[in-house]
Amino acid sequence: MKFVFWPRFEKDILAFTTTREDGFSIGTYSGLNLAYHVGDDHDRVQRNRHLLFDHFKMTKENTVIVHQFHSDIALEAKSEDAGRGFESFDSGLEADALFTEEKGLSLGIYHADCVPVFIYVPSVKVVAIIHAGEAGSLANITGKTVAKIIKKYKVSGQEIFAFLGPTLKFGHRIISQSYAEDILKQHPDYTYAVKGNGPEYFLDLMFLNFMSLRNLCVPSLNIDIYDDCTFENDHDFFSYAREKKTGRMMSFISIK
Numbered sequence: 001m002k003f004v005f006w007p008r009f010e011k012d013i014l015a016f017t018t019t020r021e022d023g024f025s026i027g028t029y030s031g032l033n034l035a036y037h038v039g040d041d042h043d044r045v046q047r048n049r050h051l052l053f054d055h056f057k058m059t060k061e062n063t064v065i066v067h068q069f070h071s072d073i074a075l076e077a078k079s080e081d082a083g084r085g086f087e088s089f090d091s092g093l094e095a096d097a098l099f100t101e102e103k104g105l106s107l108g109i110y111h112a113d114c115v116p117v118f119i120y121v122p123s124v125k126v127v128a129i130i131h132a133g134e135a136g137s138l139a140n141i142t143g144k145t146v147a148k149i150i151k152k153y154k155v156s157g158q159e160i161f162a163f164l165g166p167t168l169k170f171g172h173r174i175i176s177q178s179y180a181e182d183i184l185k186q187h188p189d190y191t192y193a194v195k196g197n198g199p200e201y202f203l204d205l206m207f208l209n210f211m212s213l214r215n216l217c218v219p220s221l222n223i224d225i226y227d228d229c230t231f232e233n234d235h236d237f238f239s240y241a242r243e244k245k246t247g248r249m250m251s252f253i254s255i256k
Helices: 042-056 134-138 143-155 177-186 206-215
Strands: 003-004 014-019 063-065 074-076 097-100 106-111 115-119 126-132 162-163 201-203 223-225 248-255
Touching: 014 115, 074 143, 097 106, 106 115, 106 126, 115 143, 115 206, 115 248, 126 134, 126 143, 126 248, 134 143, 134 162, 134 206, 143 162, 143 206, 177 201, 206 223
Parallel strands: 063 106, 074 097, 162 223
Antiparallel strands: 003 014, 014 248, 097 126, 106 248, 115 126, 115 162
16 A cells, blocks of 8 residues: 655654555545545445554544534544544544544544645644645634644644645636635635636635645744645546546544
């Protein structure tokens, strides 16, 4: 199996995104599809999950997965939440971001083209994982999650580190002029993320989440960015923009 790792803190945390390499799914879901909720055969997805979990020695008893719905909700995950989202999509914690200070508790999200945002605060040993889709990014889920961590653990933005994982490059996230105008009407300060002059407009989710971090004084040098594109790399990644009916990767983070 092949993974995208966040190597900066590999001694302290495990942070990775899966790829579609290996696995038991077939057809448009071919490879390591880990999502129950996209139409794939349940038994194949379950076999994919066991393959992944055995590889990293993860178990139902040390994993919490979201029941995501493109919200701006961030929840603290605790040991009593372990097992949520393991057997089914609907059994997950209803949120699009999770954070924890509990050692060994793996937090997981699903994504194809959305931005997986990994957060680590070395000074207080806290990790977070964020599913930053279009709606969530526009609602500033990354900023809200980090602000919640800053407040709860009494840390500064300078203590936050982040990794923006595999996602769709903005050139493939095409939006209409009317939608571009609606975004800027609701968020006049998002001009840096809406690109183009017509007839095509584009939404840069990676940059939007990058600026959400910068607005909380997270230093640019604390933010790592993965450069490959989910749309362009069909060997490694599922892409809803490319295929519509497709599987999902997952991203996980835990404190070692």
